[in-house]
Ligand SMILES: O=c1ccn([C@@H]2O[C@H](COP(=O)(O)OP(=O)(O)O[C@H]3O[C@@H](CO)[C@H](O)[C@H]3O)[C@@H](O)[C@H]2O)c(=O)[nH]1
């Protein structure tokens with residue numbers, strides 16, 4: 001099996017259950033280093049299948065490493081995975097949920113998600129003009145007639161958002177009215193999300209370039225003690241997309257697919273996400289109308305400017321958003337603590 005960039009990519013897995021799913025992924029994942037974020041009870045022992053190279057962090061580790069900034073990392077929510085993005089020192093991250101397994105393409109061939117995500121990340125994005133034949137850099141495709149040649153070089157790709165066969169990532173209301181709906185449709189396409197368009201980024205099967213967008217991949221304040229859950233990846237998706245648009249880098253969605261095996265409880269999910277369902281009707285226009293200043297030329301500065309705009313622009317909805325803005329600042333402080341600029345390392 002191919003294991004591209006095995007020395008440049010970490011796999012981040014949040015888990016509050018177990019890691020048995022890694023047995024099925026072994027042919028594809030074993031060459032890579034894993035960063036496991038153990039959520040919930042830190043005294044519980046999580047078994048990692050033999051033969052994997054990994055580091056594992058539980059809540060005690062997060063508190064020990066981040067100290068007075070640890071509060072910004074969620075507890076009892078998959079949002080905890082972003083701590084893995086912070087501690088990694090690799091250029092690329094792939095994150096996957098522990099109930100996602102190897103899917104098969106229409107020919108029955110098992111899908112090597114890392115191979116496809118890396119292809120997506122290493123080929124340019126086309127956010128400024130939509131190519132109707134989808135990914136023009138793919139074997140057997142190209143830019144179609146009328147596509148401006150001045151734009152055909154594309155821009156660097158920051159994120160690669162994969163999809164899911166079987167259990168789709170639906171919100172609780174949709175899941176409640178369509179409990180038996182399964183995604184059986186394999187769409188053989190990768191496309192760039194156009195500039196100025198937001199998208200619902202799901203953390204289930206996601207890869208990104210840490211150098212290009214890692215510092216904005218904060219999954220927010222969710223789970224225990226918070227008024228909202230299951231909007232962790234959505235929050236990160238909105239923040240990263242406006243910053244990618246500002247910095248002129250791209251976000252792709254489509255291939256590869258994973259097999260999402262388990263539907264979480266829609267009633268529990270409704271309790272977690274209901275505030276998000278009506279808050280997002282104000283949050284999304286906020287992001288759609290947001291512009292970042294020209295002086296914000298790197299991800300960290302963009303993110304701190306965004307935190308300030310969140311405090312001012314969303315604080316009226318609920319005091320939660322001021323706390324979330326504080327969390328965004330604490331996240332960058334933690335990011336800088338664990339990822340000091342290269343120059344400061346030379347001293
Ligand atoms: O308290 C928790 C709950 C879960 N996890 C780990 O996070 C992922 C996703 O958990 P699960 O599969 O139960 O949730 P889904 O509803 O299928 O996930 C979708 O909703 C998003 C919620 O944010 C999530 O990213 C989507 O994939 C598993 O690995 C759990 O073990 C946790 O760490 N803490």
Ligand SMILES: [Mn+2]
Pocket residue numbers: 097099260262263264
């Ligand atoms: Mn799941």
